[in-house]
Amino acid sequence: MIVYILKRLLQTIFVLWGASLVTFILMNVLPGDPVRLMLEKRATPQAVERIRHEMGLDKPKITQYLDFVKNALKLDLGRSYFTREPVMTALSRRFGVTLRLASSAYAIALVLGISIGVLSALQRGRALDSAVRGVAVLGISAPVFWVAIILQMVFGLRLGWFPISGIRSAGSFVLPAAALGLRHMASISRVTRTSMLEVISQDYIRTARAKGLAENAVILKHALKNALIPIITLAGTELGDLLTGSMLTEWVFAIPGIGKLMVDSILMRDLPMLQGTVLYVAVVFVLSNLAVDISYAFIDPRIRYAKSD
Numbered sequence: 577m578i579v580y581i582l583k584r585l586l587q588t589i590f591v592l593w594g595a596s597l598v599t600f601i602l603m604n605v606l607p608g609d610p611v612r613l614m615l616e617k618r619a620t621p622q623a624v625e626r627i628r629h630e631m632g633l634d635k636p637k638i639t640q641y642l643d644f645v646k647n648a649l650k651l652d653l654g655r656s657y658f659t660r661e662p663v664m665t666a667l668s669r670r671f672g673v674t675l676r677l678a679s680s681a682y683a684i685a686l687v688l689g690i691s692i693g694v695l696s697a698l699q700r701g702r703a704l705d706s707a708v709r710g711v712a713v714l715g716i717s718a719p720v721f722w723v724a725i726i727l728q729m730v731f732g733l734r735l736g737w738f739p740i741s742g743i744r745s746a747g748s749f750v751l752p753a754a755a756l757g758l759r760h761m762a763s764i765s766r767v768t769r770t771s772m773l774e775v776i777s778q779d780y781i782r783t784a785r786a787k788g789l790a791e792n793a794v795i796l797k798h799a800l801k802n803a804l805i806p807i808i809t810l811a812g813t814e815l816g817d818l819l820t821g822s823m824l825t826e827w828v829f830a831i832p833g834i835g836k837l838m839v840d841s842i843l844m845r846d847l848p849m850l851q852g853t854v855l856y857v858a859v860v861f862v863l864s865n866l867a868v869d870i871s872y873a874f875i876d877p878r879i880r881y882a883k884s885d
Contacts, residue, residue, distance in 0.1 A: 581870065588862045595858040596648070599851050600641050644851065653855070654848035656841075663852035666837060671856075673743065674833035677756070677826075678818035680749050684757030685764055685814060690807065692761070693768025694800065700773060708765060715762025721824040724755040728828070741830040752829045756822050760814045767810050771803035778802075812868030816861040 628634045635643075647654060653663035696708040731751060732740035739748045775781065776799050784794045823835035830836075834853060841849035 581866070584862075584866050584869070588859075588866075591862050592855055592858050593645075595854050596645065596851055597641070599854045600637075600644070600847075644848075648855070653852040656849045657846050658844055663848050666849065667834070667852055667856055670832060670834050670837050673831060674819065674826075674835065677749055677752055677831060677833060678815070680753035681756035681760065681818055682815055684753060685760035686811060688757075689761040689764025690768050690800075693765040693807075694772055694795065696765065696769045697772035697776065698795070705769075708769070712762040712766045715758055716766070718759070719824075720755055720759050720822060721828050723758065724752065724825050724828040727751045727755055743831060748829075748831075752825050752831060755828075756818060756825050760818070763814065764807065764810060767806050768803070771806045772799060775799045775803040808868055808871055812864050812871075816864035819860045819864070 625634070644654065651664060653667075655662055656666065659666075692708050696705045699705045728740040728751060731737045737747075738750045739745070740751065742748060776795075781794060781799055784798050785791075789798075819834075823839050825831075826833045826835035827839055834856060837849065838853040838857075840846070841853060
């Protein structure tokens with residue numbers, strides 16, 4: 577297990593390096609000059625060149641990238657071209673907002689997704705099962721920004737129950753968390769249903785029922801526990817997605833999280849901020865997948881990582 581974890585951590589270094597390199601290359605092949613975007617058309621050519629020199633943008637591209645990597649190893653991701661705020665400071669501040677939104681959405685997705693999936697599997701072929709499958713397909717198919725706008729119109733504008741933008745109170749997270757959580761809930765419920773249907777048809781489930789065990793004990797202790805592997809795999813991926821901030825949802829609700837920060841940095845070609853957010857996304861996804869892989873061995877004792885892994 578220790579060897580496996582160390583190898584995965586080593587792979588993380590290459591993933592982060594690749595993410596930073598790809599981002600740097602893509603940002604430097606796009607048209608537009610961040611200095612001219614920042615100074616608009618009022619600045620003289622001399623002023624533009626002076627600012628480019630101060631920012632180090634007149635250096636060769638390879639030198640700029642190597643400087644970024646060297647500073648990143650010291651947890652210094654540079655400063656925003658436009659706000660001059662340190663990237664790490666901006667990420668730390670926005671992370672708290674995204675974490676609150678992700679936690680709320682994740683709770684909705686897990687609790688409702690697993691519960692509905694189990695009920696659907698137990699009611700296979702009945703009206704409840706058909707309704708759940710229909711809702712799941714609709715939830716997966718509907719664009720998250722469309723769901724967010726519908727929630728704003730119904731519960732924000734028409735009913736006036738919740739704020740539709742910004743963060744003014746705890747209620748400000750209800751609609752965006754619902755928009756995000758319902759989409760992930762649909763995916764989790766479908767996987768839970770499929771996994772439960774496979775497990776409850778096994779011989780040991782029939783044996784447990786034949787022994788006279790209560791149905792709740794059969795479902796929760798025997799069936800659901802053995803059906804958790806695919807559920808955890810999806811749930812870990814969904815958590816990584818939520819912690820990186822849903823760009824469209826945060827943009828629609830004007831929530832100052834990681835997702836909105838990434839969109840703003842793309843639009844303004846704020847290279848240091850964009851590289852910082854991309855590295856953050858890469859770290860979250862790699863650590864989420866690592867946590868999922870490690871959890872397999874604790875949930876299912878049949879799974880063990882060989883020394884050769």
